[in-house]
Amino acid sequence: MVDEQLLTRDIEDKRVLEAMQSVPRRAFVPEGIRASAHMDNPLPIGYDQTISQPYIVALMTQLLVQKVPVGGRILEIGSGSGYQTAILVSMGFEVHCIEVVPELVEPSREVLSSIGLEPASMMVGDGHQGMPNKAPFDGILAAACARKLPKEWRKQLKEGGVIVAPVKRSSGQYLFRWTKKGRALKRENIIPVRFVPLIKS
Ligand code: SAH
Numbered sequence: 001m002v003d004e005q006l007l008t009r010d011i012e013d014k015r016v017l018e019a020m021q022s023v024p025r026r027a028f029v030p031e032g033i034r035a036s037a038h039m040d041n042p043l044p045i046g047y048d049q050t051i052s053q054p055y056i057v058a059l060m061t062q063l064l065v066q067k068v069p070v071g072g073r074i075l076e077i078g079s080g081s082g083y084q085t086a087i088l089v090s091m092g093f094e095v096h097c098i099e100v101v102p103e104l105v106e107p108s109r110e111v112l113s114s115i116g117l118e119p120a121s122m123m124v125g126d127g128h129q130g131m132p133n134k135a136p137f138d139g140i141l142a143a144a145c146a147r148k149l150p151k152e153w154r155k156q157l158k159e160g161g162v163i164v165a166p167v168k169r170s171s172g173q174y175l176f177r178w179t180k181k182g183r184a185l186k187r188e189n190i191i192p193v194r195f196v197p198l199i200k201s
Contacts, residue, residue, distance in 0.1 A: 001025070001038040001054055011058045013065055019087045020058050025051075027111050028081040047101045049196060051081040052143055056193065060164050061087055063177050063190065064139045067162045068093075072138030075156065076119075077127035077165075078198070082108030084143060086117045095119035096134045098127045100199050126201040130156040137161060144198040145173045154178075154185060166195045 002021050011017060026037035028051055033043055042050040061084070064074070070092040079085050079097035081104070088095045089112070099105050102124045112118050121134065127142065128150045135156035142153075142165035153163055163178040163185070175190040 001040075005040045005055050006058050009055060009059075011055070011062055013062045015065060015070070015091055016058055016062045016087075019061070019090045020054065023083070023086045023090055023117070024115070025054065025083060027115060028083040028086070028108070045081045045104065047103055049080050049101060049104065051083050052195075057084050057087060059190070060084070060141055060143075060175070061091070063164045064088075064141055064162060065091070067160075067177075067179060068139040073120075073134070073136075075131055075134070075137045075140045075153075076143075077130075077140065078143040078196075079108060079119075079122065080104055080143065082112045084141070085119050085122075086112055086115065088141075089117040089119055093139075096131055096137075097122040098125050098131060100124070100126055100201055127198060128152065128200065132156065139164070141165065142198065143195060145193075145195040146198045149178070149185075154180070166193050 026034045029037040042053050045051050073094045076097045079099045085097055097119050105124050130152040136158040138158055138161045140153050140163045145166040147168050157180045161180050166173045166175050173193050175193045177188045178185040
């Protein structure tokens with residue numbers, strides 16, 4: 001997976017490649033489809049949700065570590081299977097997760113604890129609200145697509161911190177990285193993407 005899907009593209013950060021190498025993706029995929037665990041696409045995890053494509057997980061992680069030192073406090077929105085969580089925890093980040101589907105939270109917690117990669121906290125809730133009691137964050141990473149950037153995310157971000165998230169545009173979804181500079185957010189356009197929508201609860 002790492003050799004064919006990541007090294008041939010633009011994933012070059014050693015820490016990201018090592019994490020992708022060491023975290024077993026198959027542990028986060030439902031048993032019936034484990035044979036496909038290392039394929040280059042998203043996979044169903046139930047409740048109409050998916051585990052993200054490995055390349056996208058690696059790319060978003062790389063966009064984060066380029067700006068946030070390891071050890072930084074990260075808010076992960078839409079933790080789903082827990083795969084992205086495991087990658088971030090294994091790299092040494094302090095990870096706080098929010099997931100809106102309660103049925104996904106317990107199984108992901110169990111898998112993460114069984115491989116010794118538990119996040120600092122995990123809650124059921126609507127990611128639009130962020131996690132005010134753990135703010136401010138050095139980084140916010142979202143795996144579901146918002147209609148526009150939620151105000152709370154901007155508020156809960158530290159100076160110099162980054163948001164890596166897909167947002168809807170008229171032409172389709174696009175992945176962006178924003179960096180907080182004073183009262184402004186500097187935006188970088190990354191690539192067109194396809195994520196599940198960020199559900200309003
Ligand atoms: N990183 C996850 C991606 C799962 S897909 C993985 O690789 O497994 C996106 C996730 O976002 C889904 O689990 C979905 O339930 C969750 N989600 C959707 N809307 C949300 C919201 N408003 N708040 C929090 N999580 C949300």
